Amino acid sequence: xxxxxxxxxEALLFGVLLGCFYAAVSIGLSVSFGLLDVPHxxxxxxxxxxxxxxxxxxxxxxxxxxxxxxxxxxxxxxxxLIYRFYYETFEKRGSEAAVRGLAFFFGLxxxxxxxxxxxxxxxxxxxxxxxxxSSLELGDYRLPYRMLVxxxxxxxxxxxxxxxxxxxxTGRAIKAVAQDEPxxxxxxxxxxxxxxxxxxxxxxxxxxxxxxxxxxGPVEPAMDRVYIxxxxxxxxxxxxxxxxxxxxxxxxxxxxxxxxxxxxxASWAPAVAFGLxxxxxxxxxxxxxxx
Amino acid sequence: MSAPLLKVQGVSKHFxxxxxLSEVSIAIAxxxxxxxxxxxxxxxxxxxxxxxxxxxxxxGSIEFEGREISGLAAYQRTRKGIARSFQIPRPFHSMSVxxxxxxxxxxxxxxxxxxxxxxxxxxxxxxxLSDKAHAQSSQLSQVELRKLELARAMAAKPRLLISDEAMAxxxxxxVDEVLKILFSLNAEGIxxxxxxxxxxxxxxxxxxxxxxxxxxxxCEGAPAAIVANPDVQRAYLGA
Amino acid sequence: xxxxVGAAAVVVIAFLTALSxxxxxxxxxxxxxxxxxxxxxxxNILGGYAGYVNFGTAAFFAIGSYTxxxxxxxxxxxxxxxxxxxxxxxxxxxxxxxxxxLRLRGIFFAIATVAIIFIMETVMMNWxxxxxxxxxxxxxxxxxxxxxxxxxxxxxxxxxxxxxxxxVARYVQISWIGRGLRAIRDSEEAAECxxxxxxxxxxxACTVSGALMGAAGAPMPMYLSFIEPxxxxxLNYSVSALAMPMIGGTVHWLGPVIGALLLxxxxxxxxxxxxxxxxxLVIGVLLVLFVVFAPDGVLGLFRKFVGKR
Numbered sequence: 001x002x003x004x005x006x007x008x009x010e011a012l013l014f015g016v017l018l019g020c021f022y023a024a025v026s027i028g029l030s031v032s033f034g035l036l037d038v039p040h041x042x043x044x045x046x047x048x049x050x051x052x053x054x055x056x057x058x059x060x061x062x063x064x065x066x067x068x069x070x071x072x073x074x075x076x077x078x079x080x081l082i083y084r085f086y087y088e089t090f091e092k093r094g095s096e097a098a099v100r101g102l103a104f105f106f107g108l109x110x111x112x113x114x115x116x117x118x119x120x121x122x123x124x125x126x127x128x129x130x131x132x133x134s135s136l137e138l139g140d141y142r143l144p145y146r147m148l149v150x151x152x153x154x155x156x157x158x159x160x161x162x163x164x165x166x167x168x169x170t171g172r173a174i175k176a177v178a179q180d181e182p183x184x185x186x187x188x189x190x191x192x193x194x195x196x197x198x199x200x201x202x203x204x205x206x207x208x209x210x211x212x213x214x215x216x217g218p219v220e221p222a223m224d225r226v227y228i229x230x231x232x233x234x235x236x237x238x239x240x241x242x243x244x245x246x247x248x249x250x251x252x253x254x255x256x257x258x259x260x261x262x263x264x265x266a267s268w269a270p271a272v273a274f275g276l277x278x279x280x281x282x283x284x285x286x287x288x289x290x291x
Numbered sequence: 292m293s294a295p296l297l298k299v300q301g302v303s304k305h306f307x308x309x310x311x312l313s314e315v316s317i318a319i320a321x322x323x324x325x326x327x328x329x330x331x332x333x334x335x336x337x338x339x340x341x342x343x344x345x346x347x348x349x350x351g352s353i354e355f356e357g358r359e360i361s362g363l364a365a366y367q368r369t370r371k372g373i374a375r376s377f378q379i380p381r382p383f384h385s386m387s388v389x390x391x392x393x394x395x396x397x398x399x400x401x402x403x404x405x406x407x408x409x410x411x412x413x414x415x416x417x418x419x420l421s422d423k424a425h426a427q428s429s430q431l432s433q434v435e436l437r438k439l440e441l442a443r444a445m446a447a448k449p450r451l452l453i454s455d456e457a458m459a460x461x462x463x464x465x466v467d468e469v470l471k472i473l474f475s476l477n478a479e480g481i482x483x484x485x486x487x488x489x490x491x492x493x494x495x496x497x498x499x500x501x502x503x504x505x506x507x508x509x510c511e512g513a514p515a516a517i518v519a520n521p522d523v524q525r526a527y528l529g530a
Numbered sequence: 531x532x533x534x535v536g537a538a539a540v541v542v543i544a545f546l547t548a549l550s551x552x553x554x555x556x557x558x559x560x561x562x563x564x565x566x567x568x569x570x571x572x573x574n575i576l577g578g579y580a581g582y583v584n585f586g587t588a589a590f591f592a593i594g595s596y597t598x599x600x601x602x603x604x605x606x607x608x609x610x611x612x613x614x615x616x617x618x619x620x621x622x623x624x625x626x627x628x629x630x631x632l633r634l635r636g637i638f639f640a641i642a643t644v645a646i647i648f649i650m651e652t653v654m655m656n657w658x659x660x661x662x663x664x665x666x667x668x669x670x671x672x673x674x675x676x677x678x679x680x681x682x683x684x685x686x687x688x689x690x691x692x693x694x695x696x697x698v699a700r701y702v703q704i705s706w707i708g709r710g711l712r713a714i715r716d717s718e719e720a721a722e723c724x725x726x727x728x729x730x731x732x733x734x735a736c737t738v739s740g741a742l743m744g745a746a747g748a749p750m751p752m753y754l755s756f757i758e759p760x761x762x763x764x765l766n767y768s769v770s771a772l773a774m775p776m777i778g779g780t781v782h783w784l785g786p787v788i789g790a791l792l793l794x795x796x797x798x799x800x801x802x803x804x805x806x807x808x809x810x811l812v813i814g815v816l817l818v819l820f821v822v823f824a825p826d827g828v829l830g831l832f833r834k835f836v837g838k839r
Contacts, residue, residue, distance in 0.1 A: 039637045041585075041644075089822050099715075100821045102583045102640055103776055107818040110769055114811040225765075229648060232641050267663075271652040274645035281638055282630045290307070343723055364729070365722040374723070381720040383713050385781070394713045397706050399725035447725060 010141050011262040012255060017147040019254020021216060023247045024154030025209045026234035027161055031202040034240040035178040036195050039102045042109035044227035049112055050210020051219045058127040068211025072204040079203025083196050109224055116221035124218035150212045162243040174198040178241055229273035237280050239290030294357060296321040296482050297451060302351035304337055311337040313506040324477050326497030327486045330527050334506040335486050336378055339453050343375045344368040370399050374449035378456045380436035382428035388439060389424040395447040411446060418442045418472055434461060453484045458492055466492055537693050544689035548682040557685040563794040564688040565746055570774035570786035571695040572742035575702055576735040578780030581715030582636050586643030587771035589650045590620045590740045592762035594747025599660050599757050616748035617741040624740020632732045651763040665758025668751055684749045695742045699783040711735060773817040779829025788828050
């Protein structure tokens with residue numbers, strides 16, 4: 001175990017960047033699971049799918065971030081289709097279908113993962129850009145540019161979605177449907193259409209998150225598994241339905257993981273999210289800012 | 292009154308920033324017929340959930356038969372003698388109507404299956420569902436589901452029965468049917484709390500009525516007085 | 531009772547088959563099928579009967595394997611003791627995870643089981659005593675008489691475990707416990723208000739389920755003479771243990787048995803004729819198809835066509 005204040009500070013800095021990235025990666029789940037109550041364990045898998053599509057587009061010379069943005073409308077539509085299917089098949093039927101809904105998303109995640117293995121093999125894929133590979137040097141500390149880029153995009157994404165949900169009409173309708181669906185119905189709005197739209201947005205955001213994922217590091221098909229831990233940890237720690245909480249929770253996870261990475265090495269870092277998740281579920285399942 | 296069967300004192304319940312119940316206190320005598328009214332969202336079901344144990348209240352105390360039950364889980368409170376029906380029926384949909392009643396017989400009354408089945412059929416006869424005894428509970432009509440809710444609560448052999456809007460959506464004659472059953476249960480010594488929007492049912496049934504609004508008790512007294520109370524009328528019609 | 535006669539017959543037939551001249555490959559394949567039968571049956575006790583989905587079968591299975599290894603390496607324990615210990619440890623793990631998360635909604639329990647896989651796998655990968663990431667070779671004692679080979683002996687052991695698992699599942703299903711679990715699955719809140727001690731019953735189901743999964747994992751180290759984390763914690767165990775009951779039927783103990791027979795056979799055929807990746811994809815697709823179109827599984831389809839409903 002190597003320890004020095006310099007290393008710790010660098011780990012903290014890296015943790016903040018990583019944490020913001022985790023927040024951005026989880027914000028789609030904050031909407032789909034936190035607000036809409038969809039047991040979307042396939043959320044990380046869809047994001048990894050976005051990473052691979054980014055990889056394909058980057059192969060044509062597109063900058064990864066641009067690729068991510070380009071993918072967003074397509075993933076928006078994909079999200080609507082998935083939600084529509086989930087709603088018609090499971091949610092409409094009531095609680096007896098809850099187990100089946102969960103099994104469905106599990107199966108979906110699995111199919112995506114195996115599909116990616118069949119299509120791309122199990123090897124890691126990376127993309128190239130000017131900001132990947134070099135680092136910003138601030139005195140004694142080195143901050144990789146790719147992390148800074150991800151941090152920037154993540155911040156914009158998270159704040160943008162938070163503002164959207166609290167300031168725009170549809171955004172507020174989404175929050176309303178999460179809190180009091182019958183009241184919304186009484187006001188003449190169609191909750192299913194709103195939820196569908198929200199799920200579409202959450203999936204569209206996942207496309208950009210996937211782009212950031214492959215910027216931050218190489219991707220492989222099985223990555224969705226460890227990200228189930230990270231995204232659910234952030235969403236649960238934040239408190240279901242809290243967007244601002246997502247940022248805070250992401251930072252906590254990012255810093256925790258970064259410090260563990262520094263002290264115990266790479267083999268223990270993935271378990272941090274899962275461990276933190278179990279702790280939160282055990283002590284304070286409503287999270288920091290839960291409804 | 293002599294020792295109350297149920298004593299709710301200063302009970303409050305919050306959901307995040309929203310206060311559902313605020314310092315609610317009620318005392319219910321054994322054998323009483325008690326009515327609970329209030330507009331939608333006033334906290335009636337939340338109060339019932341706190342009494343039955345489906346929710347934990349944040350502050351205050353709840354005593355049943357002289358003993359504090361706040362620390363007891365819902366199933367333990369049912370075993371102590373508190374049963375409730377649900378506003379939106381929750382049948383055990385994979386089971387037949389008869390089997391639905393066997394659950395409380397097994398878990399509360401601890402009867403052998405044959406005895407349980409016999410007694411369950413009696414309840415179904417009383418409530419008018421005997422011809423549906425072996426039907427899948429998922430195939431019942433709304434009215435039949437509400438009767439099943441009541442039957443299942445009766446099967447737990449409670450000393451306190453809480454009926455949560457059991458008559459919503461029923462026709463006049465169906466309301467009379469259910470009222471007759473509740474009266475006969477009360478005649479057997481079962482204390483009954485009735486939550487209802489159907490005022491004529493509340494008026495006919497209750498000996499005492501409390502009106503809840505925005506989590507607070509705004510009025511308590513005889514049915515006629517409550518309905519005539521201006522605060523109550525304002526609560527229902529809106530400020 | 532008819533069931534027990536049948537169960538005893540299965541044990542006797544398995545024993546005689548193990549001593550017969552049947553092709554060695556049969557025992558290899560049958561071992562795999564029987565193992566999945568135990569896992570699927572175990573999964574269904576909590577997942578099918580009570581409605582709480584476990585994504586982490588691999589963890590309970592692998593912990594069973596690793597417990598067997600520890601007992602063998604540390605005490606030279608015989609197989610029966612290894613299995614008992616594996617059941618105890620995995621049962622305890624089930625109890626622990628249950629205690630932590632069964633109070634909450636089903637999805638939190640499901641995610642917690644994923645967490646357990648990761649955490650346990652990370653721990654095993656860093657534990658030198660059991661071989662860490664590279665794994666451990668084991669020197670097996672001589673195979674017990676009258677069995678001619680380890681494959682044959684472990685085939686019989688797994689057949690015995692399958693009978694035990696199915697018997698336990700059947701007992702839970704037809705007893706008052708089963709009705710309580712069904713009430714929980716149908717409407718947990720109503721069950722609680724009908725006097726069902728929901729947390730206690732869920733914990734019971736979770737512990738029994740975990741214990742059986744651990745027992746299924748215990749013979750593996752002896753079977754392979756080897757143990758390593760990657761294959762022990764393989765996702766295939768989790769997916770199969772979930773897919774088999776959901777495809778076979780979750781309401782009755784026969785469902786996981788049918789599902790295991792069906793899926794394990796398909797797996798063998800596809801792996802041999804096409805590839806192991808396609809095999810895994812087939813399982814996933816079948817799972818989704820059944821969950822969407824035939825939620826009551828093969829048993830449900832059978833009942834519909836035979837018109838028993």
